[in-house]
Amino acid sequence: MGCVDGKICSALATALSSTLETLAFAEIDPLDVEAYKKDPNDNDITLRDESIWAQIPFVLPFKGYLTILLVPDLANNLTEGIYGFLEKDMLSEEVVFDSIAEISNILAGQFCTNYLGDDIFFELGLPDKGRTIDESEIPVHDGVEYKLDYSVEGFQLTVILVTDAFA
Amino acid sequence: MEKTVLIVDDSATARMLIKRCLEIAGWSDATILEAANGIEAIAILHEEEIDLLLTDLNMPRLDGIGLLKAIRAKDIVKNLPVVVITSTGNAAKEEALRKAGASAILSKPISPAIIVETLEAIFGE
Numbered sequence: 029m030g031c032v033d034g035k036i037c038s039a040l041a042t043a044l045s046s047t048l049e050t051l052a053f054a055e056i057d058p059l060d061v062e063a064y065k066k067d068p069n070d071n072d073i074t075l076r077d078e079s080i081w082a083q084i085p086f087v088l089p090f091k092g093y094l095t096i097l098l099v100p101d102l103a104n105n106l107t108e109g110i111y112g113f114l115e116k117d118m119l120s121e122e123v124v125f126d127s128i129a130e131i132s133n134i135l136a137g138q139f140c141t142n143y144l145g146d147d148i149f150f151e152l153g154l155p156d157k158g159r160t161i162d163e164s165e166i167p168v169h170d171g172v173e174y175k176l177d178y179s180v181e182g183f184q185l186t187v188i189l190v191t192d193a194f195a
Numbered sequence: 196m197e198k199t200v201l202i203v204d205d206s207a208t209a210r211m212l213i214k215r216c217l218e219i220a221g222w223s224d225a226t227i228l229e230a231a232n233g234i235e236a237i238a239i240l241h242e243e244e245i246d247l248l249l250t251d252l253n254m255p256r257l258d259g260i261g262l263l264k265a266i267r268a269k270d271i272v273k274n275l276p277v278v279v280i281t282s283t284g285n286a287a288k289e290e291a292l293r294k295a296g297a298s299a300i301l302s303k304p305i306s307p308a309i310i311v312e313t314l315e316a317i318f319g320e
Contacts, residue, residue: 050304051212110208127208133253134303137282141302149287152253154205 035143036174040187043138047131048180052109059177059184074099075184078161080124082132085153086140092191093169094136096128100159102183103128121159129155135187199226199243203236203262204251204280212304213249213280219307220314233257237265240272247314252281260295267296276317280305 041058048054064073080103083095098106104119107127111118132155140150160166174189200217204210210229217225228243230236232254239245248266252259259279266272276298281288284302292300299313 047304050306107208111211123207126206130206130208133206133282137284137303140283141285144285146286148285149291150283150285152283154253154255 033174036189037176039139039142040174040176040189041178042142043135044178044185044187047135047138048106051131051134052106054106054109054180056178056180056185059179061177061184071179071182073179073182073184074101076186078159079163079186080128080157080159081166082125082129082155082157083167084129084132084136084155086136086150086191086193087153088151089144089148090191090193092171092189092193093167094132094139095166095188095190096132096135097163097166097186097188098128098180099183099185100124102180102185105181105183106131125157125159129157132157139189197224197226198222198246199228201228201230201236201239201243201245201248202250203230203233203248203254203259205231205254206251209251209280209303216305216307216310220310222314233259233262233265236262240266240269240275245272245275247276247278247317249278249280252279252283260292263292263295263297278313278317 045056076097076099078100079097080100081097083093086092103124107119107124110127136152144150169190171190171192176187178185202210202213214227228239230239234257250259250262263277266275278299279292279297280301282303284300289300298317301309
């Protein structure tokens with residue numbers, strides 16, 4: 029399911045925009061992947077094939093998961109932006125995984141703040157992360173799934189929200 | 196006098212971002228120690244004299260609330276300023292953390308400006 033719920037879509041887009049802009053000075057644009065595949069425009073966008081992913085559980089007041097999947101080059105670029113690395117060879121996979129997990133952590137927190145407001149107590153779990161060429165290898169969970177795609181610096185970034193809270 | 200700061204977060208990226216904010220905020224002379232969870236932090240607190248502790252909440256082994264409670268229960272460090280830096284901060288969480296003894300609560304991502312403001316409020320500098 030795409031973003032059919034305006035409140036979720038808005039809370040997520042605002043959270044993603046502020047998280048990436050603050051941490052890595054990166055801007056986001058919504059991306060319609062199917063439309064782009066049919067009619068690629070002049071703005072070349074690298075779609076995901078292999079992905080770096082991070083997943084964080086929602087613990088309270090609802091159960092669910094937020095997963096982000098990125099083109100590995102984008103994960104490297106965001107990590108460089110966060111750390112301010114000048115040398116590419118300073119980027120170990122461990123550092124990239126850790127920075128993407130921290131992005132998912134902050135993104136999930138900002139999403140909950142935007143969606144729930146200031147007066148509802150919420151808790152997140154610990155993030156999991158990895159690299160895959162097969163999306164089905166990423167742990168899946170029961171619930172309604174919202175899948176949103178964005179273009180970030182010319183690369184595809186996907187956010188998947190799974191929870192029963194929004195059903 | 197040069198201060199010693201303990202940063203506690205299971206993410207090396209988060210620790211680096213906090214360290215950078217401290218440097219920009221004028222704390223570049225401080226000695227920075229790091230721990231990846233509350234258990235490691237308590238071990239450091241037994242060995243070192245710490246002036247300020249900045250901690251995440253969500254961590255494996257011993258989380259930030261557990262660490263905060265352990266600190267407030269120990270006579271030697273019970274007055275240690277503890278700043279909680281969390282991705283789950285809002286008004287509801289802030290009230291609970293204040294009751295548990297947090298000196299200040301900041302939401303991730305933090306900025307040097309908010310660190311300056313917070314440390315000025317704590318140390319009056």
